[in-house]
Amino acid sequence: MSLKSYIKRDDGAVFDVVSLGPIGVLPDSQRQGIGGKMIARSKEIARQLGYRAILLCGDPDYYTRQGFAAAQVYDIRNSENMYADALHVCELYEDALLGVSGRYYEDEIYDVDVAKAKQFDKLFPPKGIVKGTPTQNKYEKMVRRVKVPC
Template structure:
C-alpha cells in the first residue's frame, strides 16, 4: 500500500504521514539536518513551520520516517506553477525541505522518502515535480535539469540546480517557460531569526565544503534565451 511502508536499510525504517503532535520534533530535526549546510545557520525549520498552514501545502505528501519509534526524516510537498511563454499556467509539484537527522544520513532514508512520495504523487494525479537541488544527488531519482524542457527560473534564468521530473511521460514536453515556487518560500529573515530563538542555539560556521558547493551551483545561472 502507498499509505504506509516498511523499508529496510541498515536499520528498519517505517514511513507514515506526519501528525500535528510531530510538528515540533520534525522542526527540530530539520534544523539539525540543515544547520550550516548551505550557509551559516539555516531557516528551513522556519519554512517548514509556516508551510504547513499555507494553501499550497499538500498534506497527503507530508511523510516522516521512523526508526525504533524515533522520527529521523521528513519530506513535504507544495503546489507550484510553470508559466509558459504563451501566458498559460501549469500546476506542478515541488518538494522540500527533505530532512534526515545527521546521524542517520547515508542510510537511504531520504531516498526512500522521495521514492515513496513520488509514487503517491503519481497516484494522486500529479504530472511533474520541479525542485532546486544538487544535480549530482537528484539525478538518481530521474531528475534532469529543467533546461532540458526549456524551463527556467522565475527571473528567466537557466539554473543547473533547477531539476525536473516527469511523473507522466511527456507531461513537460512543449511547456516552455518559467518555474514559480509558492510565495511561502519567500520567508521573512527577521521572523525566521525570532523563530530560531525558540530552539537550542547552535554555532555558525562558514567555508564548509557543502556551502562551497551550494555557492558554486548557484553561480552557474545564465539568461534564458
C-alpha cells in the same frame, strides 16, 4: 517539504507542479537510502494527487541519481527567465511535460523573511548553526550558476 508551485508557459497558460525541498536526513542516518526513499515516496504521493512533475533546486550529482534531469532539457527557466544549473525536474508519467515549458514560480512561502524566522526560532531551545560544510559550499556556488536562454 513539498509545496504546490507552477510553471507559466510563454503564452500565459499555467500548470501546477510540486516543489520538493528542503530535504534533510540527520548526519548519522545518511547514506542508508533514507533520502532516496523520501524522494520516491514524494513522487508516489504527487503522482496519486494528479501532479505532472516535481521540481527542485539541488545538486545535480545527487538528484540525477534520483530520476531528475536538468530543467533546461525541458526549456524550463526560473522566474527571472534564466536557465539555472540547480533547477531539476522529474516527470511523474510519460510525456507529462510535453508542451509545458516556460518559467517556474515557486510558492511564495520560500521567500523566507529572515527577521521573522529568527524571532520564531527563539521559541525553541538554541541550536548551533552549521555553516561552511563542503555540500553547503558546493550548493551556494551552484545556485549562482544561471544563464540567459539563447
